[in-house]
Amino acid sequence: MEQLKSYKELFPFFEEISVNELNIHYVKKKFRKGETIFNEGDSCAGVPFVAKGCIRVSKIGKNGKEMSVYRIHAGETCILTITSIFSNEPYPLTAIVEEDAEAIIIPNEDFKLFMDTSRNFQEYIYKIISHRFLEVIQVIDEVIFQSIDERLIKLLLKYTKNDGNRIEMTHNKIAVEIGTAREVVSRLLKDMEKKGWIRLARGKIFVIKRDELEQFIKE
Structure with a gap:
């Protein structure tokens, strides 16, 4: 007991x-x-x-x-x-x-x-x-029904909702979460960084423009 x-x-x-x-x-x-x-x-x-x-x-x-x-x-x-x-x-x-x-x-x-x-x-x-x-x-x-871009952005928004603007997750782990290849995740994150939406660091992702990410998945 x-x-x-x-x-x-x-x-x-x-x-x-x-x-x-x-x-x-x-x-x-x-x-x-x-x-x-x-x-x-x-x-x-x-x-x-x-x-x-x-x-x-x-x-x-x-x-x-x-x-x-x-x-x-x-x-x-x-x-x-x-x-x-x-x-x-x-x-x-x-x-x-x-x-x-x-x-x-x-x-x-x-x-x-x-x-x-x-x-x-x-x-x-x-x-x-x-x-x-x-x-x-x-x-x-x-x-x-959702593109990989949408699934990736939703994951970024979800994991930074309560913990500020930073997410600590490898590209491989993100790929597992959204059901795609690591190379695809890396490419999409690079594209988002070029747009100024996020900033990439070793093992970390910083969300810079949350409002633009939210707007993307609404469109």
Whole structure:
């Protein structure tokens, strides 16, 4: 019961395991930055509930090109492990630890039992599945209907919204975020720098003319 204390604020339904004496098993695990939790095609032995850190879920093509689909932060779980459990299908994407993480892993059969016995747990799962579904729809919309220029500018505006005018991110990481090649990102950033919209430095991008970037994506 001590092991669960730090998780109860993020996941209140874990209280029911001890209070209702449910026969739910779990294991607490730590993951290091850069560690791969799931590769595409892996079988899922349990569902992770993240209490600390961040896990990035992405699609990696046969040519090595990668695109981020969503991230799992503290207080969240991975819906693809859930869909894999109920569909009896392998994990469809790749999950990599972006920041050192801690999670409680509930084995498949225990997860199903918890779903059958806890209304609060059911509501949490349905809510996060709905949230992720809308998030993925947004990613699809951006990839299909928005140009790479627009996606790049939106990323710059998003990451500098609350942290001043600077973003610390490599061109390769930006390419993964918007689903394109690093060379394309570098070329577009150079073009924006020539226009005076941004300034490039080693590992950093400074947004100089935010209003002009915002105007570009409105047109």
